[in-house]
Amino acid sequence: MSRALxxxxxxCLIVFQASAVRAQEPLQLATLQREALDTDPRxxxxxxQTEQSGLRxxxxxxxxxxxxxxxGQAQYQSDVPRPPSLVGGQPLFxxxxxxxxxxxxxxxxxFDPALQPRLALARADLAESQARLRVALFxxxxxxxDAFFTSALLQEQIGALAATLVDLDARLRETTxxxxxxxxxxxxxxxxxxTLLQQRQQDEELRANRGAALARLARLTGRTxxxxxxxxxxxxxxxxxxxxxxxxxxxxxxxxxxxxxxxxKAARQQDLSAAAERPQLSAFGRAGVGKPGLNFISDxxxxxxxxxxxxxxxxxxxxxxGRERDALKLQQEVVSAEEAAFTERLRRVVEADLATIDRxxxxxxxxxxIIALREDIDRVSRVRFQEGVVTASEYLDRNTEWLAAQxxxxxxxxxxxxxxxxxxTTLGLEVR
Numbered sequence: 001m002s003r004a005l006x007x008x009x010x011x012c013l014i015v016f017q018a019s020a021v022r023a024q025e026p027l028q029l030a031t032l033q034r035e036a037l038d039t040d041p042r043x044x045x046x047x048x049q050t051e052q053s054g055l056r057x058x059x060x061x062x063x064x065x066x067x068x069x070x071x072g073q074a075q076y077q078s079d080v081p082r083p084p085s086l087v088g089g090q091p092l093f094x095x096x097x098x099x100x101x102x103x104x105x106x107x108x109x110x111f112d113p114a115l116q117p118r119l120a121l122a123r124a125d126l127a128e129s130q131a132r133l134r135v136a137l138f139x140x141x142x143x144x145x146d147a148f149f150t151s152a153l154l155q156e157q158i159g160a161l162a163a164t165l166v167d168l169d170a171r172l173r174e175t176t177x178x179x180x181x182x183x184x185x186x187x188x189x190x191x192x193x194x195t196l197l198q199q200r201q202q203d204e205e206l207r208a209n210r211g212a213a214l215a216r217l218a219r220l221t222g223r224t225x226x227x228x229x230x231x232x233x234x235x236x237x238x239x240x241x242x243x244x245x246x247x248x249x250x251x252x253x254x255x256x257x258x259x260x261x262x263x264x265k266a267a268r269q270q271d272l273s274a275a276a277e278r279p280q281l282s283a284f285g286r287a288g289v290g291k292p293g294l295n296f297i298s299d300x301x302x303x304x305x306x307x308x309x310x311x312x313x314x315x316x317x318x319x320x321x322g323r324e325r326d327a328l329k330l331q332q333e334v335v336s337a338e339e340a341a342f343t344e345r346l347r348r349v350v351e352a353d354l355a356t357i358d359r360x361x362x363x364x365x366x367x368x369x370i371i372a373l374r375e376d377i378d379r380v381s382r383v384r385f386q387e388g389v390v391t392a393s394e395y396l397d398r399n400t401e402w403l404a405a406q407x408x409x410x411x412x413x414x415x416x417x418x419x420x421x422x423x424x425t426t427l428g429l430e431v432r
Contacts, residue, residue, distance in 0.1 A: 026230045026231065026232035027148075027217075027225070027229055027230065027231050027232065028232055028234070029144070029145070029148050029231075029232075029234045029421060029431050030234065030430065030431045030432050032144050032148060032217065032220075032221050033140070033141050033144050033145075033431060035221040035222060035223060036140045036141075036143070036144045036220045036221045036222075037137055037140060038222075039220070039221060039222035040137060040140060042133060042136065042137060043137070045133055046130060046133065049126060049129050049130055049133070050126065050130075053122060053123070053125070053126035056122050057119060057122050057123070060115065060118050060119050060122060061119070063109065063112070063115065064109065064115070066106050066107065066108045067106070067107045067108075068104065068105070068106055069104070069105045069107070070102075070103075070104055070105075071101070071102070071103045071104075071105060071288070072101070072102045072103075073099075073100070073101045073102075074098075074099070074100050074101075075098070075099045075100075076097055076098045076099075077097055077099075078097070079097075080095040080096070080097055081095060083095070083297070093297045093299075094299060095292075095296065095297055095299070096291065096292065096299050098291075099290070099291055099292065100290060100291045100301070101288060101289075101290035101291075102288050102289050102290070103286050103287060103288020103289070103290070103304075104286070104287055104288060105284065105285070105286045106284065106285045106286075107282055107283070107284045108282060108283045108284070109280070109281075109282045110281045110282055110283055110309070111279075111280065111281040111282075112280050112282075113275040113278040113279075113280070114272060114275040114276055114278075114280075116275075117268065117271040117272040117274075117275045118272060120268045120271065121265070121268040121269060121271075121272055124261065124264050124265040124267075124268040125265060127261045127264070127265075128258065128261035128262055128264075128265050131254060131257045131258040131260075131261045132258055134254040134257065134258075135254045135255055135258050138253075138254050138428075140220065141425045141431075142422075142425060143220055144217065144220055144221070145418065145421050145422060145425060147213050147214075147216040147217040147220060148217060148231060149414055149415075149417065149418040149421070150209075150213040151210050151213035151214050151217060151231055152231045152233060152414050152417070152418075153410070153411060153414040153415075154206050154207075154209055154210035154213065155210060155230070155231055156407075156410030156411070156413065156414055157206050157407055157410055157411075158203065158206050158207060158210065159410070160403065160406035160407055160410055161199060161202060161203050161206065161403065162203075163406075164199055164399065164402075164403045164406075165196070165199055165200065165203065167399065168192060168195060168196040168199060168399070169196060171192050171382075171385075171395075172189065172192045172193055172196055174386070175188055175189040175192055175392065176189050183388070184388070187392070188391065188392035189392075191392040191393055191396060192392055192396065195396050195399075195400075207227070210227070211227050214226075214227065214229060233413065233414065233417040234417060234420075234421060234431055234432075236417065236420040236421060236424060236431065237420070239420075239424055239429065239431075239432065240357065240420045240423060240424065243423065243424060243427055243429060244354070247350065247427075250427050250428070250429070251428075252427060252428030252429055253342075253346070253426075253427065253428035254428065255339075255342055256339065256428075259335050259336075259338065259339040259342075262335045263332045263335050263336070266328045266329075266331045266332045266335070267328075267332070269328050270325045270328045270329070273321050273324045273325050273328070274321065274325065276314065276321060277314060277317065277321050278313075279311055279312065279313035280311070280312045280313070281309065281310070281311055281312075282309070282310050282312075283307070283308070283309050283310070284307065284308060284309075284310055285305070285306070285307040285308075286305065286306050286307070287303075287304070287305040287306075288303070288304060288305075289301060289302070289303050289304075290302065290304065294306070346426060346427070349426050350423060350426055350427065353419055353422055353423040353426060354423065356415075356419045357416065357419045357420060357423065360412050360415055360416040360419060361416065363408075363412045364409070364412050364413065364416060367405070367408060367409035367412055368409070370405050370408070370409075371402070371405045371406065371409060374398075374401055374402040374405045375402060377398055377401070377402070378398050378399055378401075378402040381394065381395050381398035381399070382395060382398075382399075
């Protein structure tokens, strides 16, 4: 196939892809990532956790209000105190063996040092839970990236293979005519046809694999993605360059928020432990009817009332509260150690990604030159084959080398975009 014919084939392929684009806009990686996050059932947990925490906070806050309780008791005892007797043996009073009491009690907290620390701990617990959920959801980006770039690589290979199929089909028709005219051997046409069939098999395999990758992408995002969907490689060179400049100060990963929230939760637990050692003051009142009432020597049903204040203070706890605070301080240090290890692990991954990006940029620079040389070699081989100077096998070897160069360039383009997206994702930055 001449360079003009090959250009026509590529132009037809571009026109076909353009019509597909008009029918369906190219899929953008950033959009697919957002859709995957919106579709994941775990997103509902944010609202559920907030509602759950609101209920717990409400329960703690209502403890400021008076607490009303009803008490009832009926009792029979086998013996009662014996009172002194009057002259003649008559007892001064006769306490009952059966007693009854029904009352209402009201308790009002006046000073509770643990109330505010408990509220702060509940809020810190919610913040940590939601930070942990963001970390779990962040893993969806890697899944979307993998499915997207797998499909994009196959898309590049299918596009490169389409031009080769057109080329081989044209060569087969030419060689068939030459065989019929006696200018070529039948084996040459057979060799070209066999290669053409093999390439068509490869095309079917590539399309099947791409369909599977698109199906996985559709499952992740919750959208319908057709087999003819076009994927647009993201332009991330500027974002990567900026990330390189700000590398040491970047703390965008959701894990960093989780570490901060875990330390804050431990600090709130320390505050609560310290508050438990301080005294609590409350007022109480009680009114009821009993037999006897407050007069325990009475044998009649009487109403009664009483009120007072109550002080509760754990003055001595054998150091348990102090040890608990020390344990929580150690927990904060454990979290800081995990954060440092996570940062080091990120740095190692980032260094590997940056090295991959630099390598692929150099490879792409050479790919253009390699393809230009392979095209010249293929063109010369095609002319010599048409003139009968080289065999079909030699021509097919050169054509396969040109196709391999096309595959390599397409693979490098996709791998470069994937490495850039992976770097931004590793750093916790948005792919736009």
